[in-house]
Amino acid sequence: MNPLVLLGVVGRVFLTFLRHVGRLTVFTVTALGHCVRPPFFPRLIGRQMIEIGYFSLPVVGLTAIFTGMVLALQSHTGFARFSAEGAIATVVALSMTRELGPVLAGLMVAGRIGAAMAAEIGTMRVTEQIDALTTLSTNPYKYLVVPRLIAGLTMLPILVLVADIIGIFGGYLVGTTKLGFTPIGYVSRTWEFLEPMDVISGLVKAAAFGFVIALMGCYHGNHSRGGAQGVGKATTNAVVSASILILVLNYLLTELFFAQ
Amino acid sequence: MTPKIALAGLKKAFGPKTVLDGLDLEVAPGESLVIIGGSGTGKSVALKCILGLLRPDSGSIRIDDQETVRLSGRARERLMTRVGMLFQGAALFDSLTIWENVAFGLMQGHGMRRAQARQTAIDTLAQVGLDADVADLAPAELSGGMQKRVGLARAIAAKPEIIFFDEPTTGLDPIMADVINDLILKCVRTLGATALSITHDMASARKIADRIAMLHQGRVIWEGPADTVHHSGNPYVEQFVNGRAEGPIRMSVRA
Structure with a gap:
């Protein structure tokens, strides 16, 4: 086989990648431009906020409480080996606020909301509803993308704040019923070592994740092609790319805060 | 008289595939022009170029003698x-009710208030033969023919100067197709609007057209008054109008 064929394949893959990155960049910049220019659609922003913030509460809450509970148990297993059981409350609080709250809430919302956004916008694309918006003097970015971006950006931090509290409560439940903490002891241990920066860094992460989830949902939906199969693919791509970006961004943001 | 819509030398290619190859076409004010042609001859692409949903590679599109190819943002919204x-599949917004669909352009493009827009929407629905009780239904609750009517109501609600119809009768039974044709005729006449339709349904083309243009391989190969389409003397048009598999037009089975 001609070795140049292989080079050709590598080149094509690389060019496709660049094309996607370019298209995503243009999409993001256009969307951000429309975020700051009127007209705005407060009714649509409100609806998306309820969809993301309120209807994700059960999923995020369940995830958080079981994570907090298992965290308490597992850290007990570890810390009992060098008699540091007292640190369990602190470990649960720090892990939840800095790391697990934002990441797990982000991943759950990516599955729930990112998929729904990609499916809805993708269906609108393939049934020409997005073209119809344009012919009715309405910019699809303003009508569809901006409300979702704003809702993602603002609602995820609130969800994560709730997840932090529920997660710590999960740790409290296990700590007081199974691990011999007194209620006051657990709460004061949690409170004593928790710094504002722990919570704030988690909320900043959450805002970034919320933006990425909505962006991926809208981008993949908007660029879906070819009927039901295309919409299905867009949905998968939205969830997978949002999840990966959340994990990558999580590291980058952690490093950023770590240096402070 | 300046034409309402004038296309000159319009070209558009997707990758190596040329779809429009120097399309020239003019539509006079108040005229109803129907573009006929087989699948894949560039009818839809031409329509999307005029609407600004696709940008042609070269050529000009003038509406009321104003160049529109480079319009974007606010200027494009004003033109719209x-x-x-009227879209082929009606393209109703399924998150909105029927009246919100019909009133969408009034509220967004013309800034009309909701209460007033609702009344206008109900009046427009009556024009296409739909009762006020469908106003609060969701699009999915209507049949295909009724969705088409709602789509037509949405297209005419803001009293446009130009109306585009993309395959208005495709997917409808012959009776409903004729109902839609009648409605199109009535609405276009009442508004005094200029109409540009694309279709491959000859019955519909004969009925709604003042003039017919036939598109083949991205160019207009024949145009003339609607009543002359059956004795055009053009072998391509003859083949298409009579629906024969044999003739100068070769249907490529593979795309």
Whole structure:
């Protein structure tokens, strides 16, 4: 086989990648431009906020409480080996606020909301509803993308704040019923070592994740092609790319805060 | 008289595939022009170029003698307030009710208040033969023919100067197709609008057209008054109008 064929394949893959990155960049910049220019659609922003913030509460809450509970148990297993059981409350609080709250809430919302956004916008694309918006003097970015971006950006931090509290409560439940903490002891241990920066860094992460989830949902939906199969693919791509970006961004943001 | 819509030398290619190859076409004010042609001859692409949904590679599109190819943002939105479009699959917004669909252009493009827009929507629905009780239904609750009517109501609600019809009768039974044709005729006449339709349904083309143009391989190969389409003397048009598999037009089975 001609070795140049292989080079050709590598080149094509690389060019496709660049094309996607370019298209995503243009999409993001256009969307951000429309975020700051009127007209705005407060009714649509409100609806998306309820969809993301309120209807994700059960999923995020369940995830958080079981994570907090298992965290308490597992850290007990570890810390009992060098008699540091007292640190369990602190470990649960720090892990939840800095790391697990934002990441797990982000991943759950990516599955729930990112998929729904990609499916809805993708269906609108393939049934020409997005073209119809344009012919009715309405910019699809303003009508569809901006409300979702704003809702993602603002609602995820609130969800994560709730997840932090529920997660710590999960740790409290296990700590007081199974691990011999007194209620006051657990709460004061949690409170004593928790710094504002722990919570704030988690909320900043959450805002970034919320933006990425909505962006991926809208981008993949908007660029879906070819009927039901295309919409299905867009949905998968939205969830997978949002999840990966959340994990990558999580590291980058952690490093950023770590240096402070 | 300056034409309402004038296309000159319009070209558009997707990758190596040339779809429009120097399309020239003019539509006079108040005229109803129907573009006929087989699948894949560039009818839809031409329509999307005029609407600004696709940008042609070269050529000019003039509406009221104003060049529109480079329009974007606000200028494009302003142009769109004078235009109505009926999509092939109706393309109703399924998150909105029927009346919100019909009133969408009035509220967004013309800034009309909701209460007033609702009344206008109900009046427009009556024009296409739909009762006020469908106003609060969701699009999915209507049959295909009724969705088409709602789509037509949405296209005419803002009293546009130009209306585009993309395959208005495709997918409808012959009776409903004729109902839609009648409605199109009535609405276009009442508004005094200029109409540009694309279709491959000859019955519909004969009925709604003042003039017919036939598109083949991205160019207009024949145009003339609607009543002359059956004795055009053009072998391509003859083949298409009579629906024969044999003739100068070769249907490529593979795309």
